[in-house]
Amino acid sequence: MNRAQKISLTIVITFSLGLFFGIILIVMRLFDVGIPKIAFLFPVFIAGSGGIISLIFLGKDKGAIKHDERDKLIEKNAHLAGFGAVYLFVILVSFLPIGILGEKASIPVTWCPGLLIGAGFCQAYAQSIAILIQYGRGGERGKQ
Amino acid sequence: MANSDLKNQIRRLRFEHGEMTQEQLADKVGVTRQTIIAIEAGKYAPSLPLAFRIARTFNVPIEQVFQYEDG
Numbered sequence: 001m002n003r004a005q006k007i008s009l010t011i012v013i014t015f016s017l018g019l020f021f022g023i024i025l026i027v028m029r030l031f032d033v034g035i036p037k038i039a040f041l042f043p044v045f046i047a048g049s050g051g052i053i054s055l056i057f058l059g060k061d062k063g064a065i066k067h068d069e070r071d072k073l074i075e076k077n078a079h080l081a082g083f084g085a086v087y088l089f090v091i092l093v094s095f096l097p098i099g100i101l102g103e104k105a106s107i108p109v110t111w112c113p114g115l116l117i118g119a120g121f122c123q124a125y126a127q128s129i130a131i132l133i134q135y136g137r138g139g140e141r142g143k144q
Numbered sequence: 145m146a147n148s149d150l151k152n153q154i155r156r157l158r159f160e161h162g163e164m165t166q167e168q169l170a171d172k173v174g175v176t177r178q179t180i181i182a183i184e185a186g187k188y189a190p191s192l193p194l195a196f197r198i199a200r201t202f203n204v205p206i207e208q209v210f211q212y213e214d215g
Binding site for chain 1: 167170171174175176177178179182187188190191194
């Protein structure tokens with residue numbers, strides 16, 4: 001497993017955990033359990049920790065050649081997947097509120113920066129999944 | 145990226161050339177070992193320059209390393 005795969009795996013795990021806790025908090029809020037708003041920072045912190053963990057703990061790859069044409073191709077495809085995911089995210093957040101809240105509803109403008117953060121998370125999540133899928137399993141098998 | 149129509153003889157050629165390891169071949173042609181593993185397994189079709197570099201490493205024509213099976 002190379003560095004890109006390790007970073008992607010870390011991001012996928014932390015984002016998934018963040019998403020899981022986020023959904024739990026939203027559901028709890030819907031049932032009026034009495035959760036303070038600041039509790040919503042917890043899943044964001046977990047999700048964001050993936051990048052920090054990657055930067056601190058994941059060192060450089062061993063070996064003379066660390067990056068080649070296949071890595072570049074995988075990176076390019078992953079960027080495309082990330083772009084596609086952001087596109088999808090923008091489409092969803094543009095139309096879903098109308099369907100959920102109704103045509104005459106209004107939303108606070110403080111939600112707008114949240115869309116940017118959401119798009120960023122969406123891009124990183126899709127890109128990481130695309131990297132893991134493209135490298136596939138068993139990259140280290142067949143040593144001879 | 146995967147190309148099941150493109151067969152290769154890299155594994156056989158490596159063993160015929162003094163049991164060359166994937167790491168040694170990777171260093172000679174300038175790619176990572178993961179890429180050699182992917183090419184050998186038919187999961188990645190290399191670029192033309194890389195295919196030529198692999199063939200040159202074994203001192204054989206490119207057709208002896210890679211075979212394209214039509215249809």
